[in-house]
Amino acid sequence: xxxxxxxxxxxxxxTCAALAGCGSEKTDSNNKxxxxxxxxxxxxxxxxxxxxxxxxxxxxxxxxxxEIMYAKLAQDTSAYDVICPSDYMIQKLIENDxxxxxxxxxxxxxxxxxxxxxxxxxxxxxxxxxSIPYCWGTVGILYNKTMVDDVVDSxxxxxxxxxxxxxxxxxxxxxxxxxxxxxxxxxxxxxxxxEVSKATEDLIAQKPLVQxxxxxxxxxxxxxxxxxxxVIYSGEAIYTARENPNxxxxxxxxxxxxxxxxxxxxxxxxxxxxxEKWIDFMCRGDIALKNFEYITYSTxxxxxxxxxxxxxxxxxxxxxxxxxxxxxxxxQYLGEETDKLYSNEWMKVKSAD
Amino acid sequence: MKLFKxxxxxxxxxxxxxxWAVIFILVPLAMVFYYGLTDDQGGFTFExxxxxxxxxxxxxxxxxxxxxxxxxAICLVLAYPLGMILTSMKLTRNTYLVTLFIxxxxxxxxxxxxxxxxxxxGKGVINAVLTFLHLPTINIIxxxxxxxxGMVYNFLPFMILPIxxxxxxxxxxxxxxxxxxxxxxxxxxxxxxxxLSLPGIISGITMVFIPALTTFAISSMLGGSKILLIGNIxxxxxxxxxxxxxxxxxxxxxxxxxxxxxIVENITDTEGGTLA
Numbered sequence: 001x002x003x004x005x006x007x008x009x010x011x012x013x014x015t016c017a018a019l020a021g022c023g024s025e026k027t028d029s030n031n032k033x034x035x036x037x038x039x040x041x042x043x044x045x046x047x048x049x050x051x052x053x054x055x056x057x058x059x060x061x062x063x064x065x066x067e068i069m070y071a072k073l074a075q076d077t078s079a080y081d082v083i084c085p086s087d088y089m090i091q092k093l094i095e096n097d098x099x100x101x102x103x104x105x106x107x108x109x110x111x112x113x114x115x116x117x118x119x120x121x122x123x124x125x126x127x128x129x130x131s132i133p134y135c136w137g138t139v140g141i142l143y144n145k146t147m148v149d150d151v152v153d154s155x156x157x158x159x160x161x162x163x164x165x166x167x168x169x170x171x172x173x174x175x176x177x178x179x180x181x182x183x184x185x186x187x188x189x190x191x192x193x194x195e196v197s198k199a200t201e202d203l204i205a206q207k208p209l210v211q212x213x214x215x216x217x218x219x220x221x222x223x224x225x226x227x228x229x230x231v232i233y234s235g236e237a238i239y240t241a242r243e244n245p246n247x248x249x250x251x252x253x254x255x256x257x258x259x260x261x262x263x264x265x266x267x268x269x270x271x272x273x274x275x276e277k278w279i280d281f282m283c284r285g286d287i288a289l290k291n292f293e294y295i296t297y298s299t300x301x302x303x304x305x306x307x308x309x310x311x312x313x314x315x316x317x318x319x320x321x322x323x324x325x326x327x328x329x330x331x332q333y334l335g336e337e338t339d340k341l342y343s344n345e346w347m348k349v350k351s352a353d
Numbered sequence: 354m355k356l357f358k359x360x361x362x363x364x365x366x367x368x369x370x371x372x373w374a375v376i377f378i379l380v381p382l383a384m385v386f387y388y389g390l391t392d393d394q395g396g397f398t399f400e401x402x403x404x405x406x407x408x409x410x411x412x413x414x415x416x417x418x419x420x421x422x423x424x425x426a427i428c429l430v431l432a433y434p435l436g437m438i439l440t441s442m443k444l445t446r447n448t449y450l451v452t453l454f455i456x457x458x459x460x461x462x463x464x465x466x467x468x469x470x471x472x473x474x475g476k477g478v479i480n481a482v483l484t485f486l487h488l489p490t491i492n493i494i495x496x497x498x499x500x501x502x503g504m505v506y507n508f509l510p511f512m513i514l515p516i517x518x519x520x521x522x523x524x525x526x527x528x529x530x531x532x533x534x535x536x537x538x539x540x541x542x543x544x545x546x547x548x549l550s551l552p553g554i555i556s557g558i559t560m561v562f563i564p565a566l567t568t569f570a571i572s573s574m575l576g577g578s579k580i581l582l583i584g585n586i587x588x589x590x591x592x593x594x595x596x597x598x599x600x601x602x603x604x605x606x607x608x609x610x611x612x613x614x615x616i617v618e619n620i621t622d623t624e625g626g627t628l629a
Contacts, residue, residue, distance in 0.1 A: 067593035074595050165492075171578045212495050212577025226475055343594055350581045351409035 032057045033274040036073075036080040038261065039064055039216060041135070043294035050281050056274050064215055065172050073098060078268030082275040086261050088174070088331035090131050091124035095333060099264040101129045106276040109283035117300035121260060123330045131262035132279055135297040137234035138258050138321060138328065139175060140251040142218070144244075147228035155183040155252045158229060159202070164209045168221060168230035171213035173346045174331055176203060178257050179231060188257055189332045196345055203349040213350075222247055233259075235297030237318045249318050255327030260300070385608075389601035401602020410586060410603070417582040418610075420497060420572075421565035424504035428512040428561045429554065431505070436516035436553075437546075440523075451517065454510050466503055466574050473499055473575070495577030503571040504561075511560035519553025520546070555621045563611050583607060 035047075039062040047058050061080070063069040066089040073079065077098045085093065093099045104110055110132055117133040125131045143152045147166065150157060158167055158179065170176055178188040180199035190196060211227050218230045223243045232240075237249035263279045265272060281287055285303030292299040292308070298319050299305060308314040334342070392398045404410055439447045457465060472478050473494040480490040493499045523546060531541045569584035578585075583603065590600030 065593070067595075071592055071595040207579070210579065212579060214578065224474075224476060347409045347581075347586075350578070351412050 030271070031055060031274070032059060033082065033271050033278055034080040035060045035278065036069060036083040037062060038084060041084070041261075041295055041297070043291050046281075046287055046290055049287070050278065053281075054274075054277055056277065058278075067172070073266065076268065077266045078270055080266055081269040081271045082263055082265055082278050084134050084261050084263055086259050086331065087121075087124040088333045090262060090264055091333035093264065094125065094130055098267050099130050100267050100269065100272075102132065102265060102279070103276065106273070107132065107280045107283065109280045109285075112283050112285050112288070112301045112303045114300050114302045114305075117260060120258070120330060121262065123332060125262075131264050132283065133260050133262045133300040134282060135235065135295070136258070136260040136300055137298050138251050138256050138326075139170075139178065139231065139233055140237075140249055140256060141229055142222050142232040142237065142240060142247055142249050143229045144222065144225060144227075145246045145248055147225070147246075152229070152248075152250050153253050155179050155254055158231070159183075159206055159209070161209065163228055165211050166228035167206075167210050168218045168227045169206070169210050169213050170218070170231045171215050173342050175231065175257070176213075176346065176349070177342060178331075180206075182252075182254050182256065185254070188329050189334060191334055191338045193341060196341060200345040200348055204352045207349065207352050233297070234318060234321070235295065238296040238313060238316070251321065251326060255329065258323060258326075258328040258330055260330070385601045385604050387601075388597045389603075389605045392598060401599050402605055403602075404599060405603060405606045409581075410583070413581045413586050414583045414606070416497075416580065417566055417584065420500055420504065420582070421562050424501050424508065424565045425512075425558055425562045427501065427505050428509050429558065431509060432512040432516050432557065433550075433554070435513055436520050436550075439513075439517050440520040451514075454513055458510055462507055463570060463574075466507065466571055469499075469503055469506065470494070470574050473502075494575065495579055497576070497580060499575040500572050500580060500582075503575045504565045504568065507571065508561040508564055511564070512557040515553040515557040515560065516550060517553075519550040523549045551621060555618045559614050559618050562614060566610060567607060 033056050035058055037060070041062070042060075047060055050056070051058055063072070066085050069083065069085055070089060070092065073083070073093075090099070113133055117136060118128050120136075121128055121131060121133060141152055141155070141157070148157075148163070150160070150162075157163070158169070169179070174188075177196070177199050180202045181188050181190055181195065183202065184195070184198055186192075186195045186199070190199075212221075214221065214230075218232050219236050219240055221227050222230050222232070222240055225244070225246075232249070234249060234251075240247045241249070263282060265275045265279075269275055282291075283301065285301060285307065288299045288301035288304035289307050292301075292304055296319070305314070305320065313319055389401050390397060390399070392400065405414060439450055442450070473491070474480070475490075475492060475494065477494075483490050493502070527545060527549070528541060531545045536544065567584045567587075569582065569588040572580055572582045572585055576582075583606075587600050587603050587607070590596045590603070
């Protein structure tokens with residue numbers, strides 16, 4: 001009997017644990033909006049403000065990377081109304097007919113978004129029909145000045161034996177391969193299997209030096225001085241430097257990825273007009289500024305840029321770099337075949353010793 | 354229980370459980386088999402299951418089996434003496450002790466694993482204390498050792514409870530009889546206590562080995578995503594690569610291991626049952 005009781009208790013516990021993971025229940029009321037954004041990518045007060053102003057009930061979910069977002073959306077494009085993926089993923093969503101063209105008449109605040117960002121967006125959204133930029137930036141190396149005594153200006157330093165166990169790499173296929181491809185002088189959108197496999201070799205060779213493959217944790221680990229060097233998004237540079245003055249962000253001389261995360265409305269959205277209101281709200285100068293100050297990711301919103309109070313940040317080359325002086329490239333969707341090639345190669349890296 | 358036997362109410366009373374079993378056990382299982390044995394076009398294929406033979410996948414499976422075996426062995430070594438101590442203490446005090454071991458399970462296991470991450474970090478709490486005491490620091494975070502530690506910590510209660518249960522069911526008279534007939538402590542243990550507790554050991558092993566084999570949270574958190582276990586690969590197929598077919602195919606392979614484990618348990622359990 002006792003054994004039975006214990007097994008019943010275990011079943012209950014396991015079920016509770018499983019159910020605890022399930023999120024908000026969905027009801028079909030019209031005044032709702034399902035938003036799917038990156039984790040820690042908004043000032044939460046802004047959501048509240050939007051709800052108060054419009055009376056729309058926002059259900060806000062977060063993803064950790066583009067691939068997770070895609071896997072969820074592929075099951076049901078109506079699960080969310082408005083999402084904020086990156087460049088290459090937007091291209092994939094457009095090609096797979098999972099997003100819908102925007103009606104710019106209903107999003108008047110789009111005038112605040114700098115024209116040059118729409119130009120860059122043409123790489124993945126050729127007619128600027130589907131997406132409105134939310135944040136943008138570069139990928140670079142964050143290093144601790146007290147722990148690194150070499151000049152950090154090249155991706156090669158991530159292969160330096162001296163820093164064994166002190167290096168943090170990004171745990172996402174595209175960002176990891178970006179580093180290895182550019183180091184070899186290839187395009188970060190390479191579809192050449194030989195180039196990709198050379199990158200794989202390099203990543204495997206690097207693996208013993210890597211402390212961990214991380215996504216968001218790179219920020220806290222660098223602040224806590226767990227590691228000396230980490231691959232990181234430029235948007236974290238201001239925040240990390242504020243928390244730990246020993247940290248400095250560099251874009252390596254070989255070049256890097258310039259990325260844009262943009263709002264898109266899903267094909268199956270049931271609340272299109274609410275979604276338009278959301279995007280319009282995000283494009284408002286004061287809201288974009290508020291978000292920028294909270295998340296410190298570069299905003300493409302010119303009005304917000306002008307109103308930044310801190311002169312250092314306003315003129316910061318890290319937050320608002322002059323891309324014309326750098327060798328940068330945006331990610332493109334490489335097609336299903338190449339996607340598969342990359343994930344198989346990445347698997348080789350991850351399963352290596 | 355005899356009350357319900359052969360009566361017409363039996364199926365009625367069983368129906369909620371039946372519905373539960375169909376919706377939450379049979380249907381998902383059927384779906385796993387469907388996806389695992391078909392390709393994109395819905396045609397039958399063994400390819401997904403066969404992928405396990407490929408280098409990276411097979412390596413991950415071997416690594417998972419290895420770590421799960423090590424963790425199970427450590428759990429057993431830790432849990433058995435504890436089970437004996439708990440049984441020898443008799444009722445009053447041991448209920449507190451048993452609760453003490455179940456208590457951590459009331460907290461979310463991800464949270465507890467995350468805590469280990471901060472504890473074990475290079476500049477984490479444990480090393481800070483060690484440095485303060487001028488002792489050498491430990492650097493096991495992001496290694497297989499940290500994963501084993503996480504598994505043992507999380508799954509130990511699942512080993513303790515069945516063993517404690519089996520031991521506490523042993524009739525004292527049996528042990529006294531053995532003593533009367535001249536058996537020493539060691540002989541009593543080897544020939545009476547140990548065989549009688551075998552069913553508990555076997556179910557403890559199953560309850561630790563299976564979650565240890567399939568875990569992906571512990572390995573990604575304490576292994577720094579550097580050590581790829583079969584659970585991580587399956588998780589990635591579903592959450593990131595959107596390849597349900599391969600994910601299910603690999604799950605079927607894992608299921609074979611689990612079923613093997615359960616067959617062993619069943620055989621020994623019935624034997625143990627007749628003994629008790």
